[in-house]
Amino acid sequence: MSDTTRNYVSGQWIESATGETIEVENPARPSEVVARYQDSSTEDATEGVEAAADAADDWAATPGPERGRILREAATLLAERKDELTDLLVAEEGKANAEAGGEVQRAIDIFYHFAVKAAERGGTVKNPSSPNQNLYTIEEPVGVAALITPWNYPIAIPAWKLAPALAAGNTVVLKPASAAPGVAMEIARALDEAGLPDGVLNVVTGSGSVVGTEFIEHDAVDAVSFTGSSEVGEMVYDQATDSGKRVQTELGGKNPTIVADSADPAEAADLVASGAFGVTGQACTACSRAIVHEDVLDEFVAELVDRAESIDIGPGDEHEMGPQVSESELESTLDYVEVAEAEGATLVSGGGIPESSAVESGYFVEPTVFTDVDSEMRIAQEEVFGPLVAVIAVSDFDEALAVANDVEYGLAASIVTDDHTEANRFVREAESGVVKVNDKTTGLELHVPFGGFKRSSSETWREQGDEGLDFYTIEKTVYDNY
Incomplete structure (x- = not known):
């Protein structure tokens, strides 16, 4: 003791x-x-x-x-x-x-x-x-x-x-x-x-x-x-x-990453996975919504699922992704999985407790990816605080920006694009205290200000x-x- x-x-x-x-x-x-x-x-x-x-x-x-x-x-x-x-x-x-x-x-x-x-x-x-x-x-x-x-x-x-x-x-x-x-x-x-x-x-x-x-x-x-x-x-x-x-x-935050039709799906998946699954999703700036242009949707989802399923889960002293901090946090994440399925989202990866000798005890959860998510669903509106990404398909940049701003929070937001005009519009129009271009939502410099908009601050x-x-x-x- x-x-x-x-x-x-x-x-x-x-x-x-x-x-x-x-x-x-x-x-x-x-x-x-x-x-x-x-x-x-x-x-x-x-x-x-x-x-x-x-x-x-x-x-x-x-x-x-x-x-x-x-x-x-x-x-x-x-x-x-x-x-x-x-x-x-x-x-x-x-x-x-x-x-x-x-x-x-x-x-x-x-x-x-x-x-x-x-x-x-x-x-x-x-x-x-x-x-x-x-x-x-x-x-x-x-x-x-x-x-x-x-x-x-x-x-x-x-x-x-x-x-x-x-x-x-x-x-x-x-x-x-x-x-x-x-x-x-x-x-x-x-x-x-x-x-x-x-x-x-x-x-x-x-x-x-x-x-x-x-x-x-x-x-x-x-x-x-x-x-x-x-x-x-x-x-x-x-x-x-x-x-x-x-x-x-x-x-809190409900942070989006927009994936434009000009984005490289593999690069975008790297950024979303890092922002969503790093620190077991337990970050106020974690990416929990991937807002993806329909032209790159299938390839992006395949790349994201590949990254989610390759993460090594177990005690943090020896593994890539550790547990959630408590039983109540784990239960909350699993509850959101049930809610998402009940509302019609499609579970394409994860969503449960991993099966491994490394996680026989502890508050472990699989990195989770949902598709067919509508912006009004709870997993698209509420802070989950676990390694869960809601993938929302859009047809153009204006729709993507509207979906990104369609939440009560405004902490961090990012876009992956090769279109400079889109990037500049995103910087100006995203309702978020931290905006990033071709970067993940997480990670902050200590010598610049940090804070959110709306209910994030x-x-x-x-x-x-x-x-x-x-x-x-x-x-x-x-x-x-x-």
Whole structure:
């Protein structure tokens, strides 16, 4: 049985007031308990917020280059532990080793990036209208930031919220997802060893309804950043704005890839398969709709099925595609398979639990492809969050674009085409915060903004890049007459 990890509050590792713990199991081997974490109470969450509030003034007064030095040292410590962190991520969340290693590296890169930004940012100088005057702006931290993060990218998403928050001079309370909190706790450990002052970061594990609610509603919290489902995120937004807080939410997606008649079907299938089946389809930017011109439909489907059926499924430490994170996520995906068949879609590949000695236990599912899908079907409208692609046939580009936009979400979208006019129209007219040409829907650069349209985001503040810092700063304008 594994050790119990405590909460990190005011620079100390402490037990929850409840005395209760959460067991995290390995989704590839559910009988294996990876670790235990605190099942915290409202009292524990309050203690974390109060610690952050007490530390806020001193951290805000810390020079940017010194904040950057601590972030840089933490990044170095994470890099030294990359293999260990990768193994922990595989064990708790189920990702394949290569995917987990890439995610850990992403977190390391984010901390290095914002370590530099901590020294660079500060404000701008403007030309005044009056003589004998200096006119400039200075950037100040918002205050206490509450971060609530999901399980599907359990180190990358905490990193891309936490690093800019700290770089900008905010103190933080963080609630990682209970399904895979271990790697986020290791970020706290690295920052602690790097010299982060007590109370600047506080990590409290537990349920969203208890810990998350207290973070969102506490008077000392000034900003809330949430990533998760649209249903929960919209409630978080309402709670946070009702409390007068700055709020940022990044939510679900129903991401399309348009395959034009000029596309090479094999190339398009490579991109769709990678975007749909990578990380077991458990990405908010995963491709779940392939909108395909009828002239290349049959060849594209054959190529996509070939890729789906060639994927090596099993525990992530040894195989290409790991399990879904939990039994409930697996059941949800299988339920969508039943719904799709009932609505008249044609199952052409996958749709069940794989048969292999490597997957005798665990929450494994086959990569799944449906054809004869109508845009009004549930698998064409609702986020599945599993490795399932709905193939929708269209007769021209205008129809493809209309279908691509015919959902409540607008996170990521891509097109595969050799027609430059189509590509440019797609970039302009796709109702999506991220658009890609001849690329998969997944995969993001850390130095440019990320966020969605419609129900994929609160459409308030973007994450990552310089825009990621904007959420955590507020500008003061100075008129200095001499």
